Amino acid sequence: MTLASGTQLGRYEVRSKIGAGGMGEVYLAQDTKLDRKVALKILPADLAANQDRMRRFVQEAKAVCIEPSQHHYHLRD
Numbered sequence: 001m002t003l004a005s006g007t008q009l010g011r012y013e014v015r016s017k018i019g020a021g022g023m024g025e026v027y028l029a030q031d032t033k034l035d036r037k038v039a040l041k042i043l044p045a046d047l048a049a050n051q052d053r054m055r056r057f058v059q060e061a062k063a064v065c066i067e068p069s070q071h072h073y074h075l076r077d
Contacts, residue, residue: 001025001042001044001045002017002025003017003025003027003042009029009040011031011032011033012029012030012031012032012038012040013029013030013032014027014028014029014040015027015028015029015030015037016028018039023041023043023047023053023056023057023060024041024042024043024044024047025041025042026039026040026041026042027039027040027042041057043057
């Protein structure tokens with residue numbers, strides 16, 4: 001599922017696609033509430049419905065939060 005530039009997802013406005021992989025697609029977006037750039041990872045519906053894949057996704061998110069580096073950013077929402 002590719003999102004077009006300008007698509008609104010809650011308070012986030014998609015700017016461009018910046019990557020894709022086994023877990024989904026990543027987009028550059030603007031947080032319109034806090035006026036900052038963010039990266040959004042969008043999972044395909046079949047992966048989001050799979051408990052094992054969601055567990056892996058949450059595990060990945062937790063890892064980003066505890067291992068700061070030049071390649072990791074703050075995780076929100």
